[in-house]
Amino acid sequence: MRNRSFIKHYYIMLLPGFVWLLFISIIPMFGIAIAFQDFNPGQGIWKSTWIGLENFEYMFSLNDTKTIFFNTVNIAVMKIAGNLIVPLIFAIMLNELRLMVVKRWVQTIVYLPHFLSWVILSGILLDVFSYTGPVNGLLNILGIEPVLFFARADLFPFIVVGSDVWKEFGFNTIIYLAALTGISPSLYEAASIDGATRMRRIWHVTLPGLRTTIVLLAVLSLGNVLNAGFDQIFNLYNPLLYSTGDIIDTWVYREGLLNMQYGLATAVGLLKSVVSFVLIIVSYLLASKFANYRIF
């Protein structure tokens, strides 16, 4: 039969990819055993002493733990909210614009920050918000005292969230814009005939038309509640900002890779992975149930 000889070829085609997957994604999963060991790099994973849940007990007793989990959820939730609402408003505004030329140029420009790395953007942000930078210059003109932005732990989460929303809102409008084209124009006409003004048409036609998309995006973002953005924060933070800016991933990096507390850091990472796993499954279940969302 044709198919039987094909199957051999299918396996060959899958081979490189799954070998790559095996080494980089699957084998590390077994490394979570380190979380239950007093890991010694010299002895390796097979010979290090097994200490069960001790790392976890220690983790819960640390003050750092509460701080990083709080910061992570705090920043992540603010980002989720910002990245849902701002693109929505922007997409609706863009949709109301009738000058196609302007519309296309504006889109081109706002999509751009998404493609820049956080290394680049942090370099720029650190300069723009520096003590002698333009933002403080502006404050100066307005008669306000200059602010040492990157030494202020109280301001840091807002800088993080704000710059992330700035970076991603353009790209995130793509989904909303696509959804907006799905709203039938006759609905707008009907509303207009009934005497609805622009704002009312937006409220009664546009927003309900986007309701499924908004709910879907909100539900899917549940899985990201523990991902506060390692790349960004790693590039923007410094020890003065740890109290509000240190997140799970940055803490794991410092304690695990730099301070070589392998067991402890793996334990914290494992906790994050497990919680995220549960959240993602829940979010996919909700999404497929309420919005028929499937990835494959």
Place this chain on the structure above:
Amino acid sequence: MIRETTLRSRVFDITLLVVLLLIAFLCILPLWYTLAVSLSEKSAAAAGKVWLWPVGFNFNSYQQIIGDRSFFNSFWISIQRVVLGATITFVVTTMMAYPLSRSPREFRMRNVFMWILVFTLLFNGGLIPWYMTVKAIGLYDTIWALVLGGGVPVFNVILIVNYFRNLPKELDEAALVDGAGPWRMLVTIYVPLAVPVLATVTLFTIVYHWNEFFHGLVLTSGQDHYPLQTLIQQFVVVIDASNMTEDQYKRMNELSNQTLNAAKIFIAMLPVLIVYPFLQRFFIHGITLGSVKE
């Protein structure tokens, strides 16, 4: 569309236009500012005199960069990484996607492999196990650590799988009748038809490899092997403020060479800015190509 000519509606339109243009301007502003700083006098930049236009226009910082061997070394490493990464990713993900796009009748284990793939999206072992595994394989301090360290881009595979699945079954049948095996079908039929989605995915991969800095930081032995973003990260962005007081932090800010940093940042941005117009044509359309259509 509804055309309204009431004054109220016109005011709305004009306000909208202004606001949107302002927002777009806000997106460009930081990039423009960086360019201006990079072309300015060092002292003017440090004193905060540069707003939107260079003060004391000169190319000094760019000249300094040309003489900087480590900058070009890292630039070259990044180029290698992008070329190798994009090629390998393209070949491997496309090859993977074809069998996974076959129906379970044609390929019994298809669902099993698909679930394994999706599982890696849901759960991962964390930073430490990943790091140790990559080192144990022997990839440490090689270009392959940078190219392969990120793992299989599962989302991309899924996009391609969905696209392949949406291609008409008649193609398969016609090809089979002509005696084509899976390789022939993949290379001569599926890949050419999937160019939009493959182009989109490859462009995203290119941008990813260009922008990635963390692997270069932890998987290399030092500056000589840094890709560009890592080099910039270490020398422009990192501020070791571990034992500083606020005043020392202020002083350090004033002493840093802003124009040189701005120039390095701008050059690192340039490839993305150049590729961007081509990207843009593809990705808006391309993103929806890999969706499930039932």
